[in-house]
Amino acid sequence: MEKLYIIAGEASGDLHGSNLIKALNQKNSALNIRAWGGDLMESQGATVVKHYKDLAFMGFVEVVKNLKTILGNLRFCKEDILKFNPDKLILIDYPGFNLRIAKWAKDQKIPVYYYVAPQIWAWHTSRVHNIAKNTDRILSILPFEKTFYGRYGVDIDYVGHPLIDAIDNFIPDAAFAKDYLRRKPIVALLPGSRKQEIKRILPEMISLIEKYKEFTWVIAGAPSKTVSFYRSLLPKDVSIDICIDKTYDLLSIADYALVSSGTATLETALFKVPQIVCYRGNWLSFQIAKRLVKVPFISLVNLIANKEVVKELIQKDLNESELTKQFELLRKNKDSILEEYENLITQLGSSGASKRAAEIIINN
Secondary structure (H helix, E strand, O other): OEEEEEEEOOHHHHHHHHHHHHHHHHHOOOEEEEEEEOHHHHHOOOEEEEEHHHOOOOOHHHHHHOHHHHHHHHHHHHHHHHHHOOOEEEEEOOHHHHHHHHHHHHHOOOOEEEEOOOOOOOOOHHHHHHHHHHOOEEEEOOOOHHHHHHOOOOOOEEOOOHHHHHHHOOOOOHHHHHHHHOOOOEEEEEOOOOHHHHHHHHHHHHHHOOOOOOOEEEEEEOOOOOHHHHHOOOOOOOOOEEEEOOHHHHHOOOOEEEEEOOHHHHHHHHOOOOEEEEEOOOHHHHHHHHHHOOOOOOOHHHHHHOOOOOEEEEHHHOOHHHHHHHHHHHHHOHHHHHHHHHHHHHHHOOOOHHHHHHHHHHHO
16 A cells, blocks of 8 residues: 655645545555645545644744744654655645755655645745755646746646636535525625734725625635634624635625635636735735745736736735725726636646646656
């Protein structure tokens, strides 16, 4: 029985990891998979030893504050890998942690596969050769990455984006849709999955509710958070629905969305929902990132399109006045945004990313 060890440190990694595990099991039914991830990966048969909700630290300052925990996790991870003695190690995104594990694993002579290539094109481009040295295969999900890595003489595998698979395989909850479609047009609020980002972003998002009572406003709650957590961030007089772990159901019927940066921006585009991207991080972390990051956008939608398809409101620009202005423009420009989404979908290519990735991992 082949043994695989998979490390995913965020909600998006859990999603991609679950689809990868499903595809791996279809290729080889005799697999023993141990993982860091979440409920989705566990539902596909992986033994999850660390949940991502205990791992997600976002921003430079947050990482420094939690350094003791992170170093402890690194130690535990190395010990657990050695004890399990896997045939292959599969790393999914989560570069701050996984790149350290890759270097260590290579020294241990463990084959390393990096699925969802680290986004070093955004910053630290000098790490390309180290990544190539410490991994056996790099599997990319963004079309422009193959060209980027190629400039440094590094060959990687572009497998396509697994979100296309996830959304193609999604089966809507008919009862959920029926309930909401009896109401007014819907604005979905996706404030992220990490506690610190939700606390900074959600209060700004809800500032529009009183101005736009012709809409039903709904918060897409992360699976690792409770309704009471979201309620604690809202004024007592704000009436809003909170749907835990129903993001795809909500996006499938939403008319507009306010979305935190990250994977959710691309998910929203694939569901063809016009959106405004909202981001506010720790001030010091943002100042550091601003000086290091080398790309003009923060959302995957704009990065892949290489132009502004959706508006990004970042730091001080994320405020009631600017949100109001951009929400009016969003409603006005809905058709042109949907047209750009179609171009984006064409650019990403066909479904089957998880199967292509599984094939490379199993056969190499």
